[in-house]
Amino acid sequence: MTKTAIIIGSTGLTGSHLLKILLNSEIYDKVISFVRQNTKISHPKLTQYVVDFDDTDSYKEYVEGNDMFCCLGTTIKKAGSQEAFEKVDLTYPLQFARVAATNGTKQFSIISSIGANAESDNFYLRTKGKCEEELRKLPFQSISIFRPSLLEGNRKEFRLGEKLAKYVMTLLSVFFIGKLRKYRPIKAKKVAEAMYKIARQNTVGFHVYQSDEIAELAK
Template sequence: MGKTAIILGATGLTGGILLQKLIEDNRYKTVKLFSRKKIERLPPKVEQFIGNMLELDNFKKDFTADEVFCCIGTTAKKTPNKETYKNIDFGIPVTAAKLSKENNIPTFLVVSAIGANPESSVFYSRTKGEMEQEVLRQNIMNTYILQPSIIGGNRNESRIVEKIGLVVFKIVQPLFFGKLKKYKITEAEHIAQAMINLANSTLKKQIITSEEIELLATKN
Protein backbone atom coordinates (compact mmCIF):
# COMPACT_ATOMS: atom_id res chain seq x y z
CA MET A 1 0.00 0.00 0.00
CA GLY A 2 1.47 3.34 -1.06
CA LYS A 3 2.16 6.30 1.18
CA THR A 4 0.44 9.67 1.35
CA ALA A 5 2.50 12.86 1.28
CA ILE A 6 1.50 16.46 1.95
CA ILE A 7 3.27 19.32 0.19
CA LEU A 8 3.06 22.94 1.32
CA GLY A 9 4.50 25.34 -1.23
CA ALA A 10 4.05 23.25 -4.39
CA THR A 11 3.66 26.41 -6.50
CA GLY A 12 7.20 27.50 -5.62
CA LEU A 13 10.52 26.43 -7.16
CA THR A 14 11.54 23.67 -4.74
CA GLY A 15 7.98 22.55 -4.03
CA GLY A 16 7.19 22.29 -7.74
CA ILE A 17 10.17 20.05 -8.39
CA LEU A 18 9.29 17.97 -5.33
CA LEU A 19 5.73 17.57 -6.61
CA GLN A 20 6.90 16.15 -9.93
CA LYS A 21 9.27 13.75 -8.20
CA LEU A 22 6.56 12.45 -5.87
CA ILE A 23 4.13 12.02 -8.79
CA GLU A 24 6.72 9.80 -10.49
CA ASP A 25 7.63 7.93 -7.28
CA ASN A 26 5.65 4.68 -6.99
CA ARG A 27 6.13 4.61 -3.23
CA TYR A 28 3.53 7.37 -3.00
CA LYS A 29 -0.11 6.58 -3.76
CA THR A 30 -1.49 10.04 -2.89
CA VAL A 31 0.02 13.52 -2.86
CA LYS A 32 -1.99 16.23 -1.10
CA LEU A 33 -1.35 19.86 -1.96
CA PHE A 34 -2.37 22.67 0.37
CA SER A 35 -2.07 26.04 -1.34
CA ARG A 36 -3.81 29.31 -2.15
CA LYS A 37 -4.16 28.57 -5.86
CA LYS A 38 -4.89 25.49 -7.95
CA ILE A 39 -2.32 23.83 -10.18
CA GLU A 40 -3.85 22.64 -13.45
CA ARG A 41 -3.35 19.37 -15.34
CA LEU A 42 -2.23 17.15 -12.50
CA PRO A 43 -2.75 13.36 -12.37
CA PRO A 44 -5.47 11.72 -10.22
CA LYS A 45 -3.00 10.77 -7.46
CA VAL A 46 -2.78 14.48 -6.56
CA GLU A 47 -5.48 15.97 -4.32
CA GLN A 48 -5.64 19.76 -3.97
CA PHE A 49 -6.98 21.75 -1.02
CA ILE A 50 -7.26 25.43 -1.87
CA GLY A 51 -7.54 28.22 0.70
CA ASN A 52 -5.77 30.75 2.87
CA MET A 53 -2.51 29.21 4.08
CA LEU A 54 -2.48 31.66 6.99
CA GLU A 55 -5.55 29.79 8.22
CA LEU A 56 -4.14 26.30 7.81
CA ASP A 57 -6.00 25.13 10.92
CA ASN A 58 -9.16 25.10 8.81
CA PHE A 59 -7.74 22.10 6.94
CA LYS A 60 -7.16 19.98 10.05
CA LYS A 61 -9.63 17.25 9.00
CA ASP A 62 -7.88 16.74 5.65
CA PHE A 63 -4.35 17.24 6.99
CA THR A 64 -3.57 13.52 7.23
CA ALA A 65 -0.58 11.75 5.68
CA ASP A 66 2.54 9.72 6.29
CA GLU A 67 4.87 12.63 5.57
CA VAL A 68 4.69 16.42 5.36
CA PHE A 69 7.03 18.36 3.05
CA CYS A 70 7.01 22.08 3.88
CA CYS A 71 8.61 24.25 1.19
CA ILE A 72 6.94 27.52 2.20
CA GLY A 73 8.96 30.71 1.98
CA THR A 74 8.77 34.28 0.76
CA THR A 75 11.25 37.11 0.19
CA ALA A 76 11.64 40.62 1.54
CA LYS A 77 10.98 41.95 -1.97
CA LYS A 78 7.70 40.06 -2.38
CA THR A 79 6.64 40.62 1.24
CA PRO A 80 8.16 43.87 2.56
CA ASN A 81 5.84 44.01 5.59
CA LYS A 82 7.66 42.22 8.41
CA GLU A 83 4.51 41.09 10.19
CA THR A 84 3.15 39.47 7.03
CA TYR A 85 6.56 38.01 6.28
CA LYS A 86 6.70 36.35 9.70
CA ASN A 87 3.14 35.07 9.36
CA ILE A 88 4.31 33.21 6.24
CA ASP A 89 7.86 32.07 7.03
CA PHE A 90 7.20 31.31 10.70
CA GLY A 91 3.45 30.91 11.02
CA ILE A 92 2.71 28.46 8.21
CA PRO A 93 5.51 25.92 8.91
CA VAL A 94 4.82 26.02 12.66
CA THR A 95 1.08 25.53 12.19
CA ALA A 96 1.81 22.66 9.80
CA ALA A 97 4.10 21.06 12.39
CA LYS A 98 1.43 21.41 15.08
CA LEU A 99 -1.20 19.84 12.82
CA SER A 100 1.22 17.03 12.03
CA LYS A 101 1.68 16.37 15.72
CA GLU A 102 -2.05 16.50 16.45
CA ASN A 103 -2.85 14.17 13.54
CA ASN A 104 -0.04 11.72 14.37
CA ILE A 105 1.95 12.27 11.18
CA PRO A 106 5.35 10.72 11.96
CA THR A 107 7.56 12.58 9.47
CA PHE A 108 7.91 16.34 8.97
CA LEU A 109 10.42 18.01 6.66
CA VAL A 110 10.85 21.76 6.26
CA VAL A 111 13.11 23.98 4.17
CA SER A 112 14.78 26.63 6.33
CA ALA A 113 17.99 28.50 5.44
CA ILE A 114 21.68 28.62 6.21
CA GLY A 115 22.40 30.96 9.10
CA ALA A 116 19.03 30.43 10.79
CA ASN A 117 19.41 31.57 14.38
CA PRO A 118 16.70 32.66 16.86
CA GLU A 119 19.21 35.07 18.43
CA SER A 120 20.28 36.71 15.17
CA SER A 121 20.05 40.49 14.74
CA VAL A 122 19.05 39.87 11.11
CA PHE A 123 15.26 39.60 10.84
CA TYR A 124 15.32 36.94 8.09
CA SER A 125 17.76 34.67 9.93
CA ARG A 126 16.02 35.22 13.28
CA THR A 127 12.60 34.34 11.80
CA LYS A 128 13.97 31.12 10.31
CA GLY A 129 15.69 30.29 13.60
CA GLU A 130 12.53 30.86 15.62
CA MET A 131 10.61 28.70 13.16
CA GLU A 132 13.11 25.86 13.54
CA GLN A 133 12.96 26.14 17.33
CA GLU A 134 9.16 25.92 17.41
CA VAL A 135 9.04 23.04 14.91
CA LEU A 136 11.48 21.04 17.04
CA ARG A 137 9.32 21.72 20.12
CA GLN A 138 6.56 19.61 18.55
CA ASN A 139 8.71 16.48 19.01
CA ILE A 140 7.54 14.84 15.80
CA MET A 141 9.20 11.44 15.53
CA ASN A 142 11.09 12.14 12.29
CA THR A 143 11.83 15.85 11.94
CA TYR A 144 14.21 17.12 9.27
CA ILE A 145 15.13 20.80 8.92
CA LEU A 146 17.07 21.55 5.75
CA GLN A 147 19.34 24.60 5.73
CA PRO A 148 20.29 25.32 2.10
CA SER A 149 22.46 28.22 0.99
CA ILE A 150 21.17 30.45 -1.83
CA ILE A 151 18.69 28.31 -3.78
CA GLY A 152 19.40 27.92 -7.48
CA GLY A 153 17.07 26.84 -10.29
CA ASN A 154 14.80 28.08 -13.08
CA ARG A 155 11.99 30.16 -11.62
CA ASN A 156 8.84 30.93 -13.58
CA GLU A 157 8.60 34.52 -12.49
CA SER A 158 10.95 37.22 -13.78
CA ARG A 159 13.45 38.15 -11.10
CA ILE A 160 16.19 39.78 -13.18
CA VAL A 161 18.32 41.15 -10.36
CA GLU A 162 18.25 37.80 -8.54
CA LYS A 163 19.16 35.92 -11.73
CA ILE A 164 22.14 38.23 -12.33
CA GLY A 165 23.21 37.73 -8.72
CA LEU A 166 23.07 33.93 -9.12
CA VAL A 167 25.21 34.09 -12.27
CA VAL A 168 27.84 36.18 -10.48
CA PHE A 169 27.66 33.88 -7.45
CA LYS A 170 28.27 30.82 -9.64
CA ILE A 171 31.32 32.49 -11.20
CA VAL A 172 32.99 33.04 -7.82
CA GLN A 173 31.98 29.65 -6.38
CA PRO A 174 35.30 27.96 -7.25
CA LEU A 175 36.83 30.23 -4.60
CA PHE A 176 34.55 28.70 -1.95
CA PHE A 177 36.46 25.98 -0.14
CA GLY A 178 37.03 25.00 3.47
CA LYS A 179 34.56 26.78 5.74
CA LEU A 180 33.17 28.75 2.79
CA LYS A 181 32.08 25.56 0.99
CA LYS A 182 28.73 25.54 2.78
CA TYR A 183 27.79 28.84 1.10
CA LYS A 184 27.81 27.40 -2.42
CA ILE A 185 24.49 27.59 -4.27
CA THR A 186 22.10 24.78 -3.36
CA GLU A 187 20.08 23.68 -6.37
CA ALA A 188 16.33 23.31 -5.76
CA GLU A 189 16.51 19.96 -7.54
CA HIS A 190 18.97 18.73 -4.91
CA ILE A 191 16.83 19.99 -2.02
CA ALA A 192 13.76 18.18 -3.37
CA GLN A 193 15.65 14.92 -3.87
CA ALA A 194 17.30 15.18 -0.45
CA MET A 195 13.87 15.64 1.16
CA ILE A 196 12.52 12.50 -0.49
CA ASN A 197 15.62 10.52 0.45
CA LEU A 198 15.36 11.71 4.04
CA ALA A 199 11.68 10.82 4.26
CA ASN A 200 12.54 7.28 3.20
CA SER A 201 15.55 6.91 5.47
CA THR A 202 16.19 6.03 9.09
CA LEU A 203 18.50 9.00 9.69
CA LYS A 204 18.01 10.52 13.13
CA LYS A 205 19.87 13.80 12.51
CA GLN A 206 17.42 16.73 12.60
CA ILE A 207 19.41 19.67 11.17
CA ILE A 208 20.59 19.06 7.60
CA THR A 209 23.26 21.51 6.40
CA SER A 210 23.77 22.67 2.82
CA GLU A 211 26.72 20.30 2.39
CA GLU A 212 24.66 17.39 3.75
CA ILE A 213 21.84 18.25 1.34
CA GLU A 214 24.25 17.77 -1.57
CA LEU A 215 25.38 14.39 -0.24
CA LEU A 216 21.83 13.19 0.43
CA ALA A 217 20.66 14.23 -3.03
CA THR A 218 23.08 11.78 -4.66
CA LYS A 219 21.94 8.74 -2.64
CA ASN A 220 19.69 6.22 -4.33
Protein backbone atom coordinates in the same frame (compact mmCIF):
# COMPACT_ATOMS: atom_id res chain seq x y z
CA MET B 1 3.35 -0.38 2.86
CA THR B 2 2.53 2.69 0.81
CA LYS B 3 2.21 6.04 2.46
CA THR B 4 0.59 9.45 2.09
CA ALA B 5 2.71 12.57 1.59
CA ILE B 6 1.53 16.06 2.44
CA ILE B 7 3.11 19.10 0.81
CA ILE B 8 2.79 22.86 1.20
CA GLY B 9 4.57 25.20 -1.19
CA SER B 10 4.24 22.78 -4.12
CA THR B 11 3.78 25.64 -6.61
CA GLY B 12 7.20 27.16 -5.88
CA LEU B 13 10.62 26.56 -7.40
CA THR B 14 11.69 23.77 -5.05
CA GLY B 15 8.18 22.58 -4.18
CA SER B 16 7.27 21.92 -7.82
CA HIS B 17 10.31 19.64 -8.18
CA LEU B 18 9.39 17.87 -4.96
CA LEU B 19 5.76 17.45 -6.01
CA LYS B 20 6.87 15.68 -9.22
CA ILE B 21 9.19 13.41 -7.23
CA LEU B 22 6.43 12.51 -4.75
CA LEU B 23 3.92 11.80 -7.52
CA ASN B 24 6.42 9.50 -9.26
CA SER B 25 7.46 7.79 -6.04
CA GLU B 26 6.61 4.17 -5.38
CA ILE B 27 6.46 4.75 -1.63
CA TYR B 28 3.59 7.23 -1.76
CA ASP B 29 0.24 6.18 -3.16
CA LYS B 30 -1.36 9.50 -2.23
CA VAL B 31 -0.05 13.06 -2.26
CA ILE B 32 -2.03 15.85 -0.60
CA SER B 33 -1.12 19.40 -1.56
CA PHE B 34 -2.41 22.56 0.12
CA VAL B 35 -2.39 25.64 -2.09
CA ARG B 36 -3.86 29.11 -1.94
CA GLN B 37 -4.98 29.13 -5.58
CA ASN B 38 -6.17 26.40 -7.88
CA THR B 39 -3.47 24.92 -10.11
CA LYS B 40 -3.93 23.04 -13.38
CA ILE B 41 -1.93 20.08 -12.09
CA SER B 42 -3.86 16.85 -12.18
CA HIS B 43 -2.56 13.39 -11.32
CA PRO B 44 -4.30 10.20 -10.12
CA LYS B 45 -2.34 10.28 -6.85
CA LEU B 46 -2.84 13.98 -6.19
CA THR B 47 -5.47 15.55 -3.96
CA GLN B 48 -5.25 19.31 -3.93
CA TYR B 49 -7.01 21.55 -1.42
CA VAL B 50 -7.34 25.28 -1.95
CA VAL B 51 -7.32 26.66 1.57
CA ASP B 52 -7.04 29.86 3.58
CA PHE B 53 -3.56 29.67 5.10
CA ASP B 54 -4.66 32.13 7.80
CA ASP B 55 -7.42 29.83 8.98
CA THR B 56 -6.37 26.42 10.33
CA ASP B 57 -10.05 25.39 10.42
CA SER B 58 -10.08 25.56 6.61
CA TYR B 59 -7.59 22.66 6.36
CA LYS B 60 -7.02 20.85 9.66
CA GLU B 61 -9.27 17.86 8.93
CA TYR B 62 -7.44 17.22 5.60
CA VAL B 63 -3.90 17.16 7.03
CA GLU B 64 -3.78 13.38 7.22
CA GLY B 65 -0.61 11.67 6.08
CA ASN B 66 2.64 9.99 7.08
CA ASP B 67 5.23 12.48 5.87
CA MET B 68 4.87 16.24 5.50
CA PHE B 69 7.06 18.50 3.37
CA CYS B 70 7.16 22.29 3.66
CA CYS B 71 8.59 24.29 0.75
CA LEU B 72 6.73 27.49 1.63
CA GLY B 73 8.52 30.77 1.55
CA THR B 74 8.61 34.32 0.31
CA THR B 75 10.88 37.35 0.44
CA ILE B 76 10.38 40.49 2.52
CA LYS B 77 10.20 42.45 -0.74
CA LYS B 78 7.57 40.18 -2.28
CA ALA B 79 5.53 39.90 0.92
CA GLY B 80 5.59 43.69 1.37
CA SER B 81 6.60 43.82 5.03
CA GLN B 82 8.49 41.91 7.70
CA GLU B 83 5.16 40.94 9.29
CA ALA B 84 3.83 39.51 6.02
CA PHE B 85 7.11 37.65 5.46
CA GLU B 86 6.99 36.20 8.97
CA LYS B 87 3.53 34.83 8.33
CA VAL B 88 4.69 32.78 5.33
CA ASP B 89 8.06 31.66 6.67
CA LEU B 90 7.15 31.13 10.32
CA THR B 91 3.44 31.24 11.18
CA TYR B 92 2.06 29.13 8.33
CA PRO B 93 4.69 26.34 8.53
CA LEU B 94 4.22 26.13 12.31
CA GLN B 95 0.45 26.08 12.14
CA PHE B 96 0.50 23.30 9.55
CA ALA B 97 3.16 21.42 11.51
CA ARG B 98 1.13 21.58 14.75
CA VAL B 99 -1.96 20.28 12.98
CA ALA B 100 0.06 17.52 11.30
CA ALA B 101 1.66 16.47 14.61
CA THR B 102 -1.77 16.36 16.25
CA ASN B 103 -3.16 14.30 13.36
CA GLY B 104 -0.37 11.71 13.62
CA THR B 105 2.12 12.65 10.88
CA LYS B 106 5.45 10.98 11.63
CA GLN B 107 8.03 12.87 9.56
CA PHE B 108 8.25 16.62 8.95
CA SER B 109 10.73 18.14 6.47
CA ILE B 110 11.19 21.83 5.81
CA ILE B 111 13.41 24.13 3.78
CA SER B 112 15.00 26.69 6.08
CA SER B 113 18.09 28.64 5.01
CA ILE B 114 21.83 28.66 5.29
CA GLY B 115 22.68 30.76 8.36
CA ALA B 116 19.29 30.29 10.04
CA ASN B 117 19.68 31.36 13.65
CA ALA B 118 17.03 32.46 16.15
CA GLU B 119 19.55 34.88 17.68
CA SER B 120 20.65 36.46 14.41
CA ASP B 121 20.57 40.25 13.92
CA ASN B 122 19.25 39.59 10.43
CA PHE B 123 15.45 39.40 10.37
CA TYR B 124 15.28 36.77 7.60
CA LEU B 125 17.77 34.43 9.30
CA ARG B 126 16.20 35.05 12.73
CA THR B 127 12.74 34.14 11.41
CA LYS B 128 14.08 30.94 9.84
CA GLY B 129 15.93 30.10 13.08
CA LYS B 130 12.82 30.71 15.19
CA CYS B 131 10.84 28.43 12.93
CA GLU B 132 13.42 25.66 13.38
CA GLU B 133 13.36 26.07 17.19
CA GLU B 134 9.58 25.97 17.40
CA LEU B 135 9.40 22.91 15.14
CA ARG B 136 11.89 21.12 17.37
CA LYS B 137 9.32 21.18 20.19
CA LEU B 138 6.75 19.20 18.19
CA PRO B 139 6.28 15.47 18.76
CA PHE B 140 7.19 14.15 15.30
CA GLN B 141 9.17 10.94 14.90
CA SER B 142 11.63 13.03 12.86
CA ILE B 143 12.14 16.64 11.92
CA SER B 144 14.46 17.32 8.99
CA ILE B 145 15.68 20.85 8.43
CA PHE B 146 17.27 21.65 5.08
CA ARG B 147 19.45 24.76 5.02
CA PRO B 148 20.32 25.46 1.40
CA SER B 149 22.52 28.24 0.12
CA LEU B 150 21.30 30.34 -2.82
CA LEU B 151 18.79 28.32 -4.83
CA GLU B 152 19.31 27.90 -8.57
CA GLY B 153 16.58 27.10 -11.06
CA ASN B 154 14.17 28.64 -13.51
CA ARG B 155 11.92 30.96 -11.58
CA LYS B 156 8.68 32.31 -13.04
CA GLU B 157 9.35 35.74 -11.51
CA PHE B 158 12.45 37.94 -11.82
CA ARG B 159 14.37 38.49 -8.56
CA LEU B 160 17.13 41.04 -9.09
CA GLY B 161 18.75 40.41 -5.68
CA GLU B 162 19.01 36.68 -6.36
CA LYS B 163 20.38 37.26 -9.89
CA LEU B 164 23.12 39.53 -8.50
CA ALA B 165 23.85 37.13 -5.64
CA LYS B 166 24.10 34.26 -8.10
CA TYR B 167 26.53 36.22 -10.27
CA VAL B 168 28.76 37.08 -7.30
CA MET B 169 28.54 33.59 -5.81
CA THR B 170 29.44 32.00 -9.15
CA LEU B 171 32.52 34.23 -9.38
CA LEU B 172 33.48 33.32 -5.83
CA SER B 173 32.61 29.64 -6.05
CA VAL B 174 36.25 28.58 -6.64
CA PHE B 175 36.94 29.76 -3.09
CA PHE B 176 34.02 27.79 -1.62
CA ILE B 177 36.05 24.75 -0.64
CA GLY B 178 36.47 22.84 2.62
CA LYS B 179 34.29 24.39 5.32
CA LEU B 180 33.08 27.05 2.88
CA ARG B 181 31.61 24.46 0.52
CA LYS B 182 28.16 24.95 2.06
CA TYR B 183 28.04 28.49 0.57
CA ARG B 184 28.01 27.21 -3.01
CA PRO B 185 24.69 27.87 -4.77
CA ILE B 186 22.59 24.73 -5.09
CA LYS B 187 19.97 23.67 -7.60
CA ALA B 188 16.44 23.69 -6.16
CA LYS B 189 15.93 20.29 -7.76
CA LYS B 190 18.76 18.86 -5.65
CA VAL B 191 17.15 20.19 -2.48
CA ALA B 192 13.91 18.44 -3.46
CA GLU B 193 15.78 15.20 -4.18
CA ALA B 194 17.55 15.36 -0.82
CA MET B 195 14.25 15.93 1.04
CA TYR B 196 12.79 12.88 -0.64
CA LYS B 197 15.87 10.75 0.05
CA ILE B 198 15.79 11.58 3.76
CA ALA B 199 12.04 10.88 4.00
CA ARG B 200 12.71 7.45 2.49
CA GLN B 201 15.25 6.71 5.21
CA ASN B 202 12.59 7.01 7.90
CA THR B 203 14.93 8.79 10.31
CA VAL B 204 14.29 9.50 13.98
CA GLY B 205 15.01 12.77 15.81
CA PHE B 206 15.95 16.31 14.84
CA HIS B 207 18.40 16.70 11.94
CA VAL B 208 19.83 19.73 10.20
CA TYR B 209 21.29 19.34 6.70
CA GLN B 210 23.64 22.07 5.51
CA SER B 211 23.82 22.98 1.84
CA ASP B 212 26.93 20.88 1.10
CA GLU B 213 25.31 17.86 2.79
CA ILE B 214 22.15 18.44 0.75
CA ALA B 215 24.25 18.39 -2.42
CA GLU B 216 25.87 15.10 -1.30
CA LEU B 217 22.50 13.55 -0.46
CA ALA B 218 21.16 14.42 -3.90
CA LYS B 219 24.00 12.63 -5.72
